Amino acid sequence: MTDATAAESHRGAFSSRKVFILAAVGSAVGLGNIWRFPYVAYENGGGAFVLPYLVALLTAGIPFLLLDYALGHRGRGSAPLSFARTDRRTEWIGWWQVGICFVIAVYYAAVIAWAVRYTGFSLGKVWGDAPEEFLFGSFLQAGDPGVSLDLVPGVLVPLALVWAAVLAVMVLGVQKGIGATAVVFIPVLVLAFGALVVRALFLPGAGAGLDALFSPDWAALGHASVWAAAFGQIFFSLSVGFGIMITYSSYVSRRTDMTGSGLVVGFANSGFELLAGIGVFAALGFMAQANGVPVDEVASDGLGLAFVAFPAIINEAPAGGLIGVLFFGSLVFAGVTSLVSVIEVVISAVRDKLELSRTAATVAVVLPSALVSLVFFGTTSGVYVLDIVDHFVNRYGILLVAVVSMLAVAWLARALRPLSDHLNLTGSVRVGRWWLVLVGALTPAALTVVLVRELATDLGTPYEGYPGWMLGTFGWGVAAAVVLAAVLATLVRWRPRTSLTPPGEDPAPDPTEVAS
């Protein structure tokens, strides 16, 4: 066994291509697929949105996904190590991604904890006739926007349980923890959500909901905002650009077909979004008919859709409790597989940099993450902090680092050619000059347009009317602090045993593999 293969064996790996794909799909399919895509499609041309969405998937989403795969599969390391092995000057970008993942993990866990509670609430329709008042009053006990350390036991306990589950999964390792979770959770998620869609389609008014979602508004295709929304949705939905796919692709065999796998992951993610759109709008159509209002008066997204609109649907639908368990259970399954992938980016980076054991690195990452999560999101002000951090870290974290990483790899490291050669070594779909153009120019340009539009909005109007000090601290402040922390982490020296040169390109059989 060579030093390189010994090091890879030490890092852990997925046991097969299928497990890798399920884990990658589990990461990509998250809460946004269920509660963001349907409303974005509805708001941006309905059925006509299919066209820009498909263009964005093929010209930005999948090419960018393949870039992440190439970086991790060739670099055989966490995001910072893979960037460092591509070009030493880009290592800080990997740490930027690690910092973003840490921030996302601490608030994402809170939403999963809410969904866990709401799965149980569904059986007894605990929210009564006023789901919104219940959410912000009895459940979250939210006061005025601000920072409070008043703990909310109803959130704190499930949040602690979520982190305990995450700790257990991550300690088990890449295959037995992450891989096994994906192998179980993804089929369960598809079955549960599929059952929800079937139930929703048989509700009275479902047709009106689907009509609202799919009726094409062709004039919308002439609006730049619609195309920006399509690129934004694909980008946020695919889990690209913040280290997850780099990390996961470093855990697969050198002989794995990365381009073929990328196509499966990309279309599986979008296929699930379509399923979510059908289920959500069929249910919203029922709600609209039950209340005698048009669909546009009940259509919503995000927390409002999940924790206000769906409880109202559950109240009125036949077998509403079953719909609730399926819906919130789906959120939990989709959320956990995504949370696990996000926290793995941090664990993997800490392991690589400090050469820690899996258990030591997991404890060193998960316990502080859980503590921060409990302190900030298990309190009466948690929902406001969560809303601000989520908004800003998505735009001035994920979106910005994605643009910077593509430009740095393409124009600073000038590594696109060797990365495309690497993908073509084992890929069933060859990447050629078209990929270089898309990743080096078109995709960063499209995402820059999305970013500039968001920046103009945020500079023009304070987000959701929150106080300036809150936006400065938890919005702009957190986004800037992540960059600063990334630079500081880059200054920490790699251990002498860690090589910063890319491992060989020879996809020869790995001695650790079992002959099939």
Place this chain on the structure above:
Amino acid sequence: MSAGAVVMMVLAMLVLWGGLAAAVWNLTHRSKAPEEHYRRDL
């Protein structure tokens, strides 16, 4: 549902779910590297 909505829904299903089926077929039939199992971290 209007005819336009039905057409667009079917089109979206064909493109996205058909694309997934085609991608899976490509991976299982055209991939240069066979599906492999190896014993790391098991």
